[in-house]
Amino acid sequence: MLKGEIITIGxxxxxxxxxxxNSAWIGARFSEIGIPVSRITSIGDRRxxxxxxxxxxxxxxxxxxxxxxxxxxxxDITKKTIAELFKCGMRRDEDTxxxxxxxxxxxxxxxxxxxxxxxxxxxxxxxxxxxxGTAPGMMFERDGHLLFSLPGVPFEMKELINGGVIPEIISHxxxxxxxxxxxxxxGIAESVLSERISGWEDSLPKYLHLAYLPGPSGIKLRLSAxxxxxxTSVADEIEKQFSILRDIIPFNFLGDESSSLVTxxxxxxxxxxxKLFVVESCTGGAISQTITDICGASEYFLGSVTSYTADxxxxxxxxxxxxxxxxxxxxxxxxxxxxxxxxxxSKADYSIATTGNVGPTLDKGTSDEVGTVWIAVAERxxxxxxxxxxCLGKLRHENIARATSQALFMLYAILKGNHDFKxxxxxx
Numbered sequence: 213m214l215k216g217e218i219i220t221i222g223x224x225x226x227x228x229x230x231x232x233x234n235s236a237w238i239g240a241r242f243s244e245i246g247i248p249v250s251r252i253t254s255i256g257d258r259r260x261x262x263x264x265x266x267x268x269x270x271x272x273x274x275x276x277x278x279x280x281x282x283x284x285x286x287x288d289i290t291k292k293t294i295a296e297l298f299k300c301g302m303r304r305d306e307d308t309x310x311x312x313x314x315x316x317x318x319x320x321x322x323x324x325x326x327x328x329x330x331x332x333x334x335x336x337x338x339x340x341x342x343x344x345g346t347a348p349g350m351m352f353e354r355d356g357h358l359l360f361s362l363p364g365v366p367f368e369m370k371e372l373i374n375g376g377v378i379p380e381i382i383s384h385x386x387x388x389x390x391x392x393x394x395x396x397x398x399g400i401a402e403s404v405l406s407e408r409i410s411g412w413e414d415s416l417p418k419y420l421h422l423a424y425l426p427g428p429s430g431i432k433l434r435l436s437a438x439x440x441x442x443x444t445s446v447a448d449e450i451e452k453q454f455s456i457l458r459d460i461i462p463f464n465f466l467g468d469e470s471s472s473l474v475t476x477x478x479x480x481x482x483x484x485x486x487k488l489f490v491v492e493s494c495t496g497g498a499i500s501q502t503i504t505d506i507c508g509a510s511e512y513f514l515g516s517v518t519s520y521t522a523d524x525x526x527x528x529x530x531x532x533x534x535x536x537x538x539x540x541x542x543x544x545x546x547x548x549x550x551x552x553x554x555x556x557x558s559k560a561d562y563s564i565a566t567t568g569n570v571g572p573t574l575d576k577g578t579s580d581e582v583g584t585v586w587i588a589v590a591e592r593x594x595x596x597x598x599x600x601x602x603c604l605g606k607l608r609h610e611n612i613a614r615a616t617s618q619a620l621f622m623l624y625a626i627l628k629g630n631h632d633f634k635x636x637x638x639x640x
Contacts, residue, residue, distance in 0.1 A: 214385055215250045216242050217273035219265055221280035221290055222364060223256045234279045234369055241373060246388035246438075247275060247381070257281055262293045270357050275381060277373075280364035282347035284326035291350075294361055295334035298352055303335045305348065312346045337361075340376035344368050349376055358384060391437045391446045394469040395454055397461060398430035399621050405431055405461070412457055417449060428613065429472060433457070463630055473620045474506050480627040481512035481562075488623070489558035490516040491529050491550045493541070494568035494585055498616045514558050519550065525567075529553035542568050542584055544599050551588035551597050562627070563590045564619050570604070570611040582606050585615045589623050598626060600634065 218235045225232050232254060239249045250273060255261045262281075269276045281290030295302055309331035316323040330346045333339055340349030340360075347363040349372040360377050362369045381387075397405060402424060406413075413422055419440065425432035435453060437446045458465045466476050481488060490499050490513075500516040503509055517528055522541050525531040530553035531546055539545040547567050554563035568585030583604035590597040602618055604611040625633035 214247055214275070214387070215273045216247045216275040216277065217250055217269045218252045219269060219276065219278045220252075220254045220364070221257060221262060221278060222254075223287075225254050225280070226256055234364065234366055237366070237370065238277055238279075238373065241378075242275075244390075244392055245378060245381075246390040257287050257289055259289060259293050259296075262290065263297055266294070266297055266359065270354055270359060274357050274385065276357070276359045277377070278359065278361045279369055282330075282361065282363045284330055284346070290361060291332070291334060294350070294352065294359075295336070298334060298336040298354070300335040302332045305331050305333050305339050307341065308333070308339060308348045311341065315346055338380075340372055340380075342368055342372060343375075344371050351377075351380055388438065389440045389443055391440065391443055391450060392434060393447070393450045393454065394425070394432050394434040395457070396430045396432055396466040396469060396471050397464045398466050398473060399625075400431070400461065400464045402426050402431055405464070409457060409460055412453075412460055416453060419446070420450065420453065428617075430466065432469065463625070463628065473617065473624060474502055477503075477620060477624050477627065478506055478509070478512060480624070484561075484627070486561035487512055487514050487558075488562045488564070489514045489554045489560035491554040491563065491565045492516060492518050493520055493525070493550070493566055494570045495566045495612055495615050495619070496520065498612050499564060499566065499619055502616055502620065514560050517554070517557075525550060528557075530556060542586060544586055544601065547586035547588040548590075548597050548599050551590035551599075555590050555592055561592045562623060564588070564623055565590075566615055566619055568611075568615065570615065571606045571608050583611055585611070585618075587615065587619045587622055589619075589626050591626060596631070598622065598631065598633070 218238055220232050220235060224230050235252045242249055253265055255265050278290065281288045309328065312327055312330045313323050316327050321327065327346065333348065333350055336352055337350035340351060342348050342363065345363055345365055345368040350361045352359040358380065362372050416422060419437050421436045423434040425434060435450045440446050492499055497518045503513050519525045519529050522536050525536065525541065526533050529550055531549040535545050535549055547565050550565035550567060551563045554565060565588045566585060569582050570585065571582040574582060583606060585602050585604060586599060587602065588597055588599040600622065602615065604614055622633060
């Protein structure tokens, strides 16, 4: 069976300065086209280690992807080490030379010796042009096995994989017939989800394989079929099965893998021609940033206020000082006034408000435990405001992320007409 292998090069990965997201992305992309990744290895910028690992990888895997170590500085030694592995010298690739020169001129950089060296590649390399950076991708072949050396910058690597590496692989090998489709669920624990859909899972055709993929953005469910003859009929069957699943968990079924809470919220707001405004305290703008990460958010998102202090809650948002004095800034009463104030100052159709103690220590003037967050959603049309308290842990950044997700999911529930929604109130 055709196997792939991934090697990341760079001391910065080993000492934790950067997180290796490249391997996860490559592994997922290869899985889509029927290439199982058998091994992922991270090594430092040392000649002997690179030679040793590349030699072993080429002996056991038909496709080897190497990322990193292709910069213009002296510590980037991947190109010269690969040239040594393939027993060849270096040559200057004129297309890359002109491309790098053009980039440096546009950016106002000096086209110095270091930048020019980006165009120097091993003589055994087939160059894959990098349209988004200065380090070219390179392909090497030995005994029917392919080695690809790619820059470590994620967006450059992804473009080279899709535009250069995969076409080369397809031209060299016969790939397995595989069909995958993944959907996203949200707001339901894995154990509860498994129990609720067990009947559906048991009735799946034997050639379909279900995988649970939990993560911070929800639980992904992937249906896969391997070594099939008719991809179209299998794809149709997977669509049918997920359609059945949607009827079983309609509220928790967000959509396909490209879906997220913010995309389904965007779709609902646009469909209803409604506008949203946000007032945040403890989440500090995280909800607004999540919403505006989606291109075109101005179509339904009016804006936000980060009312971090009681003074701003009162003067800008319109929360009564009596409310804060009597109930505190972290209370049901305060968050409801924040949500209503958001509608008042923005004339939006929906609003979200948050206030709480996200830790790791208590805010001055509050008495609730660390991890206490109140969330409210106000709906202009019905005149109703919904408020819920969630109890988180003591880790600040995790609390902000969870409160943000719960606030968005609460809005999604109300947009879908689920006014009886109850959030996940406690996180251990």
